[in-house]
Amino acid sequence: MTLLEVDQLTMRFGGLIAVDALSFMVEKGTIHGLIGPNGAGKTTTFNMISGFYTPSSGHVRFKGEEISGLPMFRVARKGLVRTFQHSTLFAELSVVENALVGTHMQHFPALHTALLGTDRAERRAARETAERALDFFGLADHAQERAGDLSHGHQRALGMAVALASAPEMVLLDEPFTGMNPEETRAMMALMRKLNASGVTILLVEHDMHAIMGLCDRITCMNFGKLLAEGTASEIRNHPEVIRAYLGGARHVA
Template identity: 45%
Template structure:
């Protein structure tokens, strides 16, 4: 069953067409890859999906509902959450505090709770932060300032913050960039657990080895258009993909 779909999505910046008539769907409970050469329009497309940009034409649907006109914050409250190429953290705050900040995106409590922070409400927040610390294997670092984490740990923290919003669809922009091989293996395991918990994952990534072993379906963009889509094996063998992006030995 489809949870996210794009229909003829186009984005023009003056005379430049960055995204051109893009149509594809993401199945609920899948890990869906979005790949393509630099400048193919991948990050722009993420910004269109999550409301940072409004499309020149076309529409975005979440679980069958047209969200094209919704703000970024309303899309997040509806379960559409993203991370960025550059990890967005509060560097002076602790890991624990950063994850707590992520809870604001899904806040459903009343303004009274936020002002007086009742004991029950405060405990539920602490429990959720603790759950995410354990899940992301950051418990031992919870009192460390975000700036003191390694690059790979900061990337994981960014994902934990996004998970605090309890997304239905989590969009990750190059999550494996700069990670060591062991960090990549741990993140692959983490993303599979996220999918298993019921969250659909869509990721932009340049690490083809990781994309091919992780994704169920891959959509390939080139010059702002969909070049092809299918299983990793289909994409690997597609002649235009091999020449435009992967190379004949990929």
């Protein structure tokens, strides 16, 4: 079953075409990679899918429904949640308070109940959801720590916990392995497999080819805003056009 469909998606900035009639599909239950050289248009594509940008033309469909041009909060409410390359955590808040931010779409008390103080059940449910998300990513023991005091790897895991707390069907992960050492990378790969096994579909942009090749069921490669190639890790690793564009003639991708 196709969960996400990108159809002839195009983004222009003045005379610059950042993404040029890009089309690909993400199947439900898979881990799908989006790769390409710097400047290929990957993050711009993420921005259009997630509602951060409105496409110049083309379509984004989620579960068969057109979502092109919807604001990010409406896209997220439909079950498509995005993380960013750089941390968007509230560094001064505790780990569990950050996770609680992700629960607002599930547990959003009405104004009158909040004013009257009768929203205790909703608050309790939100807290339980946040704690489950932290436990899922191995952060339960850090719940009361400042988010800003966490290690880099734990901060990335917390970002994913915030996303999980919103009960997504699909998450867009923008370079989740950036700045990680090999041990942190292995730990994050394990968390992604665990998240995917729980029923969440994953689309990730990443430059770490070891992670991409080890995780993804299918990979889409972009170059100069266009679709260059698509296939399994083995097919992409040995694709001559990918080798030429992505690595400047190196023999293999990983």
